Amino acid sequence: EYSDQGSKRWTKTRCSSIGRYTSDMAPSTVDHLIGSALNVWGSASPLTFVRSFSHNADIMVDFVTREHGDSYPFDGPQGTLAHAYGPGTGIGGDTHFDDDEVWTTGINLYLVAAHEFGHALGLSHSNNPESLMYPTYMKRNQHNLLSREDILNLNMLYGRRTKI
Numbered sequence: 819e820y821s822d823q824g825s826k827r828w829t830k831t832r833c834s835s836i837g838r839y840t841s842d843m844a845p846s847t848v849d850h851l852i853g854s855a856l857n858v859w860g861s862a863s864p865l866t867f868v869r870s871f872s873h874n875a876d877i878m879v880d881f882v883t884r885e886h887g888d889s890y891p892f893d894g895p896q897g898t899l900a901h902a903y904g905p906g907t908g909i910g911g912d913t914h915f916d917d918d919e920v921w922t923t924g925i926n927l928y929l930v931a932a933h934e935f936g937h938a939l940g941l942s943h944s945n946n947p948e949s950l951m952y953p954t955y956m957k958r959n960q961h962n963l964l965s966r967e968d969i970l971n972l973n974m975l976y977g978r979r980t981k982i
């Protein structure tokens with residue numbers, strides 16, 4: 819659901835089944851990478867992500883091209899790789915990937931998805947190239963994607979991960 823405690827943030831977030839897939843890789847690979855990218859943020863916050871197969875879940879993921887039904891059409895190969903809406907009802911949280919990109923070893927889906935889900939959780943850009951929320955795609959060390967700044971910003975919105 820979506821908490822309307824003033825600040826734009828989620829109480830419990832569910833990710834949806836991916837609507838439209840890319841033909842660049844196996845759907846199971848996409849599922850795995852999307853789940854792992856969500857877990858990057860889940861592991862540093864109290865948020866839990868549940869895979870749901872309904873079409874009214876919080877985060878709807880789709881691979882689309884050009885004009886795709888919102889006011890932000892994609893631009894073909896390269897350029898903008900993806901976009902995501904901040905927390906909210908309806909389109910809030912939804913994340914779109916530009917399927918005119920080659921989503922394999924070319925543009926790394928896991929890295930881009932992790933950035934997008936930062937937006938979907940309410941984070942904006944950082945001007946620190948070390949931050950995952952830097953506005954330009956960069957190849958990164960996939961083992962610790964979140965910079966200290968990313969974790970601080972996340973914890974400001976969702977509090978710390980409570981040790982279970």
Ligand SMILES: CC(C)C[C@H](CS(C)(=N)=N)C(=O)N[C@H]1Cc2cn(c3ccccc23)CCCCCCNC1=O
Pocket residue numbers: 896897898899900901902929930933934937952953954955956
């Ligand atoms: C950070 C990403 C994961 C998500 C962001 C989009 S968003 C909304 N989620 N912040 C993104 O796609 N940024 C562009 C920014 C960008 C770089 N250039 C561009 C040329 C044209 C248009 C955009 C760009 C220069 C050429 C390189 C083009 C390929 C890489 N593209 C980018 O890095």
Ligand SMILES: [Zn+2]
Pocket residue numbers: 933937943951952953
């Ligand atoms: Zn961004």
